[in-house]
Amino acid sequence: MITIVTGLPRSGTSLMMQMLEAAGIPILTDSVRTADESNPKGYYEYEKVKGLQKDQAWIKEADNKAVKVIVQLLPFLPARPDYRFILMNRPIAEVIQSQNKMLERLGRSGASISLEGIFAQQLSRAKQWLSGQSEVFEIDFHALLKEPQEQASKIASFLELPESTMAMAQVIDPTLWRERTGS
Amino acid sequence: MNKPKSKKVLLVGWDAADWKIINPLMDAGHMPALESLVNGGAIGNLATLDPPMSPMLWTSIATGMHADKHGIVNFTEPAPNSGGIRPVMGTSRKTKAIWNILQQNGKRCHVVGWWPSHPAEPINGIMVSNFYQRAHAPITMPWPLPLGTVHPPEKMAIFDLLRIHPAELTEAHILPFVPNAAEVDQEKDKHLESLAKIIADCSTVHAAATWILENESWDFMAVYYDAIDHFGHGYMNYHPPRMKGIHKKPFHLYNNVVTAGYRFHDMMLGRLLQLAGEDTTVILVSDHGFHSDHLRPKGIPKEPAGPAHQHRPYGIFAMKGPGVVKDERIYGACLLDITPTILSLYGLPVGGDMDGKPLVQAFEQPPEIETIPSWEAVEGDCGRYPENVKSDPYAEQEAMAQLVALGYVDAPDEKDQKSLERTMNESQFFLSRVYMNKSNYAEALPILEKLHQENPDQVRYAFQLARCYQNLGNVYKAKEAVKSILEHENNEYPQLTLLRGSLALADNLYHQALEYFEQAEKSSPKLPSLHQQLGLTYLKMNKIDEAERAYLKALEIDPESTIAHNGISHVYYRQKRFEDAAMSALNAVSLTYHYPMAHYNLARALIKLKDFERAAQALEVVLSIQPGQKRVHRMLVRLYRILNDRDKMIVHQKWLKEFRKDKENG
Numbered sequence: 001m002i003t004i005v006t007g008l009p010r011s012g013t014s015l016m017m018q019m020l021e022a023a024g025i026p027i028l029t030d031s032v033r034t035a036d037e038s039n040p041k042g043y044y045e046y047e048k049v050k051g052l053q054k055d056q057a058w059i060k061e062a063d064n065k066a067v068k069v070i071v072q073l074l075p076f077l078p079a080r081p082d083y084r085f086i087l088m089n090r091p092i093a094e095v096i097q098s099q100n101k102m103l104e105r106l107g108r109s110g111a112s113i114s115l116e117g118i119f120a121q122q123l124s125r126a127k128q129w130l131s132g133q134s135e136v137f138e139i140d141f142h143a144l145l146k147e148p149q150e151q152a153s154k155i156a157s158f159l160e161l162p163e164s165t166m167a168m169a170q171v172i173d174p175t176l177w178r179e180r181t182g183s
Numbered sequence: 184m185n186k187p188k189s190k191k192v193l194l195v196g197w198d199a200a201d202w203k204i205i206n207p208l209m210d211a212g213h214m215p216a217l218e219s220l221v222n223g224g225a226i227g228n229l230a231t232l233d234p235p236m237s238p239m240l241w242t243s244i245a246t247g248m249h250a251d252k253h254g255i256v257n258f259t260e261p262a263p264n265s266g267g268i269r270p271v272m273g274t275s276r277k278t279k280a281i282w283n284i285l286q287q288n289g290k291r292c293h294v295v296g297w298w299p300s301h302p303a304e305p306i307n308g309i310m311v312s313n314f315y316q317r318a319h320a321p322i323t324m325p326w327p328l329p330l331g332t333v334h335p336p337e338k339m340a341i342f343d344l345l346r347i348h349p350a351e352l353t354e355a356h357i358l359p360f361v362p363n364a365a366e367v368d369q370e371k372d373k374h375l376e377s378l379a380k381i382i383a384d385c386s387t388v389h390a391a392a393t394w395i396l397e398n399e400s401w402d403f404m405a406v407y408y409d410a411i412d413h414f415g416h417g418y419m420n421y422h423p424p425r426m427k428g429i430h431k432k433p434f435h436l437y438n439n440v441v442t443a444g445y446r447f448h449d450m451m452l453g454r455l456l457q458l459a460g461e462d463t464t465v466i467l468v469s470d471h472g473f474h475s476d477h478l479r480p481k482g483i484p485k486e487p488a489g490p491a492h493q494h495r496p497y498g499i500f501a502m503k504g505p506g507v508v509k510d511e512r513i514y515g516a517c518l519l520d521i522t523p524t525i526l527s528l529y530g531l532p533v534g535g536d537m538d539g540k541p542l543v544q545a546f547e548q549p550p551e552i553e554t555i556p557s558w559e560a561v562e563g564d565c566g567r568y569p570e571n572v573k574s575d576p577y578a579e580q581e582a583m584a585q586l587v588a589l590g591y592v593d594a595p596d597e598k599d600q601k602s603l604e605r606t607m608n609e610s611q612f613f614l615s616r617v618y619m620n621k622s623n624y625a626e627a628l629p630i631l632e633k634l635h636q637e638n639p640d641q642v643r644y645a646f647q648l649a650r651c652y653q654n655l656g657n658v659y660k661a662k663e664a665v666k667s668i669l670e671h672e673n674n675e676y677p678q679l680t681l682l683r684g685s686l687a688l689a690d691n692l693y694h695q696a697l698e699y700f701e702q703a704e705k706s707s708p709k710l711p712s713l714h715q716q717l718g719l720t721y722l723k724m725n726k727i728d729e730a731e732r733a734y735l736k737a738l739e740i741d742p743e744s745t746i747a748h749n750g751i752s753h754v755y756y757r758q759k760r761f762e763d764a765a766m767s768a769l770n771a772v773s774l775t776y777h778y779p780m781a782h783y784n785l786a787r788a789l790i791k792l793k794d795f796e797r798a799a800q801a802l803e804v805v806l807s808i809q810p811g812q813k814r815v816h817r818m819l820v821r822l823y824r825i826l827n828d829r830d831k832m833i834v835h836q837k838w839l840k841e842f843r844k845d846k847e848n849g
Binding site for chain 2: 009033050051053054070072073075076099102103106108109110111112113115117118119121122124125128
């Protein structure tokens with residue numbers, strides 16, 4: 001079983017990875033990108049995922065682990081019957097705001113156009129792709145921060161790890177809710 | 184809604200087909216099918232658009248819109264998922280095509296091979312995409328149809344079997360094209376191999392089209408053949424008369440290919456006409472012509488889409504069917520007019536956002552033209568791609584670039600990155616040319632400035648930027664752009680000298696302009712637009728007789744030069760030969776309808792001839808193409824006063840009032 005945590009970049013996927021780690025699920029990560037202001041508790045990324053379009057051989061390393069794959073790269077996953085997906089949903093305007101702040105911190109420039117429409121389309125395509133998968137759980141980022149216990153319980157149920165609810169809920173730190181529209 | 188003129192319409196596209204080749208073949212009896220269309224219907228030139236790039240043009244034919252609206256701006260586009268580039272896809276089209284509109288109005292439509300049309304759209308009939316005919320593998324290997332090539336998918340198996348592989352062709356198929364094929368050393372000379380590919384591809388498209396006509400009910404069908412363009416690019420240099428620099432041997436071998444290509448197309452057209460039946464309105468078009476005479480370029484510039492320099496600005500138009508005039512010539516047609524014309528054939532309104540107009544001259548009873556603001560606003564099942572499938576590859580590329588910058592996706596490898604940058608630049612360049620073609624220089628300028636700033640070594644960008652500044656009246660900046668070209672070019676070339684001359688002319692430095700033009704004439708006496716520039720210079724110097732000689736020389740080189748016809752109209756006007764002035768201006772607009780200056784010159788000649796009504800019509804056309812011309816509004820006020828048309832006079836007086844108000848408000 002491979003647990004794929006997915007969503008648009010900056011939709012709360014790193015938070016979800018922390019929760020899965022707390023639940024005792026091994027994480028496939030290489031810590032190439034270390035914690036910073038954008039993610040003080042770390043990114044939980046695996047560098048090889050970035051090249052998924054061209055190289056999928058590494059997927060075996062994710063057996064019985066959780067790995068983060070952004071929605072744009074989902075269609076490149078090699079076909080396997082043993083995936084389960086956790087999709088993070090966050091308002092796109094917030095996602096873009098968060099990306100822009102991260103770009104600022106990195107000293108890099110982003111798109112010259114509004115990406116709201118294209119991200120919405122990419123997310124919609126990803127959901128359509130996920131509808132063909134057997135195990136998918138969607139979770140709202142705001143709901144997670146607002147009702148950690150309740151949401152953690154639902155995730156634990158999806159993962160068939162009911163005993164991990166408390167450990168997952170304790171990971172959530174509302175002060176991390178930094179980049180929010182209007183706040 | 185008007186009563187439909189047609190029950191069925193068959194739209195046939197022959198890429199690059201040209202009357203200059205067709206006419207002598209018809210005269211010799213070698214194109215009987217097309218001759219039946221010509222004798223029984225309406226024909227004319229079909230003005231192309233700039234840039235003359237086929238996927239852009241065929242989409243303009245299918246939508247009635249310029250490329251800035253329909254969104255197809257290049258042969259290739261970013262492939263954000265792979266990081267490189269891909270052929271331009273049908274999903275990148277932003278607006279409805281004629282088949283979408285007709286489907287919304289209850290017509291059953293089929294489309295074969297349109298460029299671009301992959302993946303096939305889920306229309307109510309059959310769509311076979313432009314990825315259908317290509318043989319990707321040797322005949323000994325599997326040749327599966329790419330996913331999405333045929334809609335509906337359950338028809339894939341049928342169309343799979345209809346394809347023809349180049350390796351299936353025998354000498355019986357090749358000899359009509361290359362009678363001396365036995366003399367070809369195929370180890371060294373790959374012409375026969377590429378010829379076989381062209382013939383096989385074309386035959387495959389035809390097989391699909393005829394199968395549909397034989398087996399499916401239909402109201403509208405569009406089929407596109409690209410072979411004549413391929414014959415042109417591959418073999419026009421060997422077409423008679425033998426060009427300087429072409430060796431005798433290849434000329435001897437391949438001088439018949441282009442002719443044979445047209446005759447082959449006529450055979451296929453014959454079968455289409457037979458299957459379509461007499462009650463069908465058949466429209467045959469090409470997106471541009473192809474130089475086949477002394478105007479064939481001597482070399483192809485080493486730039487993306489360089490072969491487009493072989494294209495001629497006029498393609499073909501032929502239409503025959505119920506309610507269509509017979510054996511008549513129509514004038515001023517542009518490829519933007521095809522979709523509006525088809526809509527009128529079905530009694531449907533034209534979209535106000537379409538850039539073309541119905542060719543009413545082709546109808547026995549001109550239809551009443553109805554318009555709606557836009558077919559995009561009309562809801563209903565039209566067979567377009569689902570929202571998730573539609574794509575803006577440029578926006579996707581921006582998104583992907585941001586993800587790379589954020590570190591979530593690997594950057595493309597160097598080779599892919601270079602291809603991507605080239606494609607993005609060229610798409611922007613072509614878009615700037617679309618704006619310039621629409622005389623929308625203000626939109627073109629920021630694009631060209633950015634391209635030039637980021638790619639100072641690309642002289643094409645600087646050249647176009649100079650032209651843009653010139654058209655905006657900024658001669659100083661135009662000269663700066665020329666300076667930058669000279670910094671990167673080792674040798675001055677004739678087109679550049681010509682540009683320098685036209686900039687001197689814009690600065691009223693007539694003698695300097697003449698020096699440049701004479702210099703350009705020495706190296707390239709038949710340079711397109713050289714004699715037109717000379718004519719314009721002499722006009723400004725009040726040397727009317729010299730101007731007349733220059734424009735007549737331009738027309739001798741190219742009898743279909745719109746600018747030369749317009750220029751000589753100006754000369755005749757100055758010589759008070761008003762009938763000749765009107766006739767020449769009419770020649771100009773007959774070739775290129777979207778030419779406001781020519782309509783203006785026509786109007787002022789007609790005023791002198793006291794044909795005030797037609798003069799007013801010509802001036803209204805000026806405003807429809809280039810609104811906001813105060814001088815034209817003033818002339819119309821005077822004309823409508825003479826014609827006692829108070830209502831129209833008031834309309835234009837109101838416009839002038841608005842202009843004055845705007846001026847007062849700053």
